[in-house]
Structures are given as structure tokens and as C-alpha cells.
Amino acid sequence: MVSLPILPTISTSFIILSAITMAIGWRQIKQKKREAHKKTMTLAGIFALAFFIIYETRTVFIGNTSFGGPENIKIYYTIFLIFHITLATLGAILGAISLYTGYKNKLAFHRRLGPITCIVWFFTAITGVAVYLLLYVFYRGGQTTSMIKAILGF
Secondary structure, three states, X not given: OOOOOHHHHHHHHHHHHHHHHHHHHHHHHHOOOHHHHHHXXXXXXXXXXXXXXXXXXXXXXXXEEOOOOOHHHHHHHHHHHHHHHHHHHHHHHHHHHHHHHXXXXXXXXXXXXXXXXXXXXXHHHHHHHHHHHHHHHXXXXXXXXXXXXXXXXX
């Protein structure tokens, strides 16, 4: 039986929940359900923020897990991880702007940006789940070192 690490599993679950609620919110706005859309997208943002808080806290205090799979595919994993991190950063920025423009009723811009944000976030969620699977399910994770330990040497 595979034992999965609790914090990465919880944080990845929040990313999945954010993508699901974002898809629901996108459908709601297509159905002209503006108030439901607003609440659902706020919830999607909360789920994404919960992921980020857990991820960053874990990174600082526990650390990140290095790739533990075969050495001959490590370069492909690293390239994929960089792609995921780039998407996640872009998705977070677009998400914040989309939420802001929606709440401020800057709807012309919000309508143009929203679908782009959703697509980027869907790919972020998919690649995030793939990273999780590669680190903890398909292969055993490598060494984990906290930022504090790496920086301060404790």
C-alpha cells in the first residue's frame, strides 16, 4: 500500500477543487447567473489561496521534495516542472486581476480576461496534479529540505 504525504495531498486537493469550482463558475456565467458566478469564483479563489498558503508554509518549514524517479527522465520532469511553475504564476496573476475586475465591475475587461484565466488555471491544475503524481505516486519522492535549513544550515 502506498503512503501519501498529507500536506502535498491536501494542497493538491485544493488545486483540484479550485479548477472544479472555476469550471462551475464559467458555466454559471454562460447561463447568466451572475451572483452564483461571483460566489463560485470567489470560492475558487479561496481554494487556490488555500493551496498557496499550504504550499508556501510547507516549502519554508518542511521543504520541497526533489524528483525521486529515474535519472534518465529527471531532465524532462524538471522542464515540465518549470512549465507548471510558469503557468501557476501566470494563473495566479490572471486570477487576481480577474477577481479584481469582476468585483470592481470592470466587466468589459473582465469578460475578455476571464476565459483566458480559466484556461490557464485548468492547465495549471492538470500539470500540478501531474507533478504530484510524479513526485509521490509513480515514483518515491527524493530528498526534502526546508528553505530555512537550506539557507541557515539548521
